[in-house]
Amino acid sequence: MLKNFLLVSFRNIWRNKAFSIINIMGLVVGISAALMVYLVVHYENSFDRFEKDGDHIYRVVTEIDFNGDIIKNSGIAAPVAGMVANYIPAAETVAPFFENDITGRITVNGKDFKNGKDIIYADKNYFSLIPHQWLAGSPETSLQQPFKVVLTSGKAAAYFPGLPAEAVLGKEIIYDDTIRTTVSGIVADLQYPSDFANKEFISLATLQSNGLKEMYSLDQWNSVNASSQLLVKLNASANVPKVTAQLTKLKDEHRVDDYTKTTLHLQALRDIHFNKDYTAQGRPASLTRLYALGGVALALLLLAGINFINLTTAQAARRARETGIRKSLGSSFPQLITQFLSETLLLTLLACILSALVTPLLIVAFHSFLPVGLTAMALYSWQTALFLAGLCIAITLLAGIYPAMVLARFEPVAVLKTQVQSAAGKLWLRKTLTVSQFVVAQVFIIATIIVSKQVHFSLSRDPGFRKDAVVTVRTPFRGDGASQRNTLQEKWSAIPEIAMVSQGGMPPLFRGFISSTFRYHKGDKEINKNVEIRYGDSAYAKLYDLKFVAGRNLRTSDTIAEWVLNEKAVTALGFRNPQDVIGEIVQNHPVVGVVKNFYTSSTRKEIPALAIASDASRQHRNMHVLLRAPGENSIVWKHALEKMEKAWKEVYPRETFSYNFLDKSIEALYEEERRTGQLLNWCAGLAFFISALGLLGLVIFTTNQRTREIGIRKVLGASVWQMVTLLTSDFMKLVGIAFVLAIPLSWWAMQHWLSSYAYRTPLSWWVFAAGGGLMAILALATMSIKTIRAALSNPVNALKSE
């Protein structure tokens, strides 16, 4: 029986090649998208699943309350670790560790390496919570002594190429020329995805020595730092709220600062990868992004399913005779349903197999959208096979059941008695489904236009400062500081291609913020305001072409001596006129000037109250360089950069020279939007592709059905153009309805999306018009594949038959 079913199914699929290809192509797109999203979700979900008793492992995190502004920090004040170990009995294992983001240079056998941001200070407890396979040394002994280091085999291979694990033991690794350590153990690299994918473990005891103790604030109760982390494993019977309460109580005993209130919380290990509030050391996964991706995959699957339903029911009349015959031969209704469903299953199965073949290529092509660690190998697992099988069955049932019912419901008398074949399935249903397909495609198209419009808006706005031809260079953290920087500034200023060099902190606009609470006494009233700060010497304002509206520029000073405010800060402190604030003492220093507002961040953020100060001894770590316009006096920027590097090497012989063009850094701020835009582009394209396939299928079907009519009309004198209009107008009406429905939907969705921006592009009418126009043109083009040929056909051929 099944063989018979499959045979008929296969021959049917083969006979209706056009429709089968349309169906399969749509399904392949939908299934491939679903498969990719599944792989991403599965990958993100697999983070930190390998730890034994992972359910009992927590990270202690800190919430700091600055007068109502809550800041969440994934780290703790270092002494908290000892407190937890001594006074929280429920904590079975306490594993403090410190991320080493201070080290700038690692020297092995005289060769310098960079900090890969994968170095931590840890002890054996860390390894009991995050288990590693030990290839040499042991977790008990290797990290007991100070100045010992354990490497993963990958790191060992990078530092000591070709040496076996045992031979690496005892070798020396020097950090920042001062911390001399010996390798005391080798562990295997983690085989599973983890946010604790550290590769270099320096013994925790090392921190107790020389300057490190101060650098990592080991005794400071009020210094919360994300690099100082604490993992704990509670015993099985521990009550998390109770432990949290104990923590807060103990912490309060050591309260130092009056302004802030800090509380400690337990963050479950499983939560770390998905919680954006407390950044993980690795890359946190965005749940909203995963949901969005899932939604897209679902939408594409839905569109493909609609194609299947539409095309199958449209053609039902052709299969009706078969139903009649089979029923007269003794087939029951369920048997017919099974037969038609098995046909759907076969089609879906073909699509699944094709998807499984295509997806590895897609993983390579779309790698920039995918998590870094996700490879095509993830495809070859039993979970993936199970997912595909489940998906296949779900699609078969959801897309196949209605057409199967329509086909199996035919009464034999109705179809066998007469030679005339009646149309079957509900016409309004097909129309509704087609409209909903195009609504989806249309919304995606409009969304794509709006996202790219917003990106364009963000990039093309005048930031209020000079952003072109500016290069920023970070100077090394270590070194003798100011004097080296001054030498470098002198050398660079002498380069003819360079117009100006300024020392300062961050450029006017960058990702992130530096802020402080400013106190100002206005009469008896004390005003506290959160103010962003930029640091720079006297050349900073000139270099960035900041416009002064009152007062004068800053003078370069070793520590903060005076302020220049922006207009926002002037109003925030309660002044109407910029002139009035000049000479006022704010946060211990006088205000000497006011500049016009300029943008300090991406379009997401409003312009804040801001102050500029000079703090050469601590804050001027960046060199800001203004290049002369290229072409003028045959200036070539490449030469300027080469000369800058040469001068750099004279000052910092062991440091690599790297630079950023400011306008490029500003563009990079919108990387996320750009990726969203690209993804939407794909969604819109694919959604339209699937919908257009369905449309083409329906046009092919109706055109074939109307062959005789077309012939007769042509004989009666209809022009080709009139015929094309006749054949397409019904469908264009559906596209038009879809457009009308898509307007409020996309308006609402994009309004929502734009609301996270402080400065946004208007939702102009032309965006919608352009989206609709684009859709109409594409739909017409798709249909013309079939209609023009039909309209051009010789009427004699159509009328000759019968």
Place this chain on the structure above:
Amino acid sequence: MIQLQKISRHYPVGFGKNYILKDIDLTINEGEFVSIMGPSGSGKSTLLHILGLLEEPSEGQYLFEGERVDKMNEKKRTQLHRGSIGFVFQAYHLIDELTVYENIETPLLYKNIPASERKSRVADVLDRFNMVAKKDLFPNQLSGGQQQLVGIARAIVAEPRVILADEPTGNLHSDQAKVIMQLFKHLNEQDKITIVQVTHSDVNATYGNRVIQIRDGHIQP
């Protein structure tokens, strides 16, 4: 074997009813070869469909082997289609996607007959109809007469008690028609299969042993 009592079939027209069949009383005994004749639109095809359980009478009782058909559930009717009734259609109605062999095999599949027996029975029928060489062809590769032979082969392969034939030779020329009618006669006489055919042709009617004339929904005496 078949008993119709006061069978009527009508459909609503405006406020009234239009009768296609009215008060048909008919008994067909086992082993008969009955021809139903009448002009177009007289209701003969409808009568045949009612006999074949493809259509339900609006009024009256239908007894198949003494059992009330109108009381039967869907399952029982399907059983009758599978085991007792074979159909032959004017337009052959073979399944285009199946070969000759597979078309003939289909009723056996629905009867859940094991594969080996299916094979031998289809082989027997093919042999009997001299169609072994054509078993792998598709319907559209056959002539009309050959298609109808396949149709009959398909009707008898499940060994039904009765064959209902709706103008079986309507689309065939006279030589082909003769072959088909002789085959029916043979089936009736040798295999004792009850045959009911609808026909326009007096010649065809002579192959049977009883003729029923229908006019305007009534059986003519």
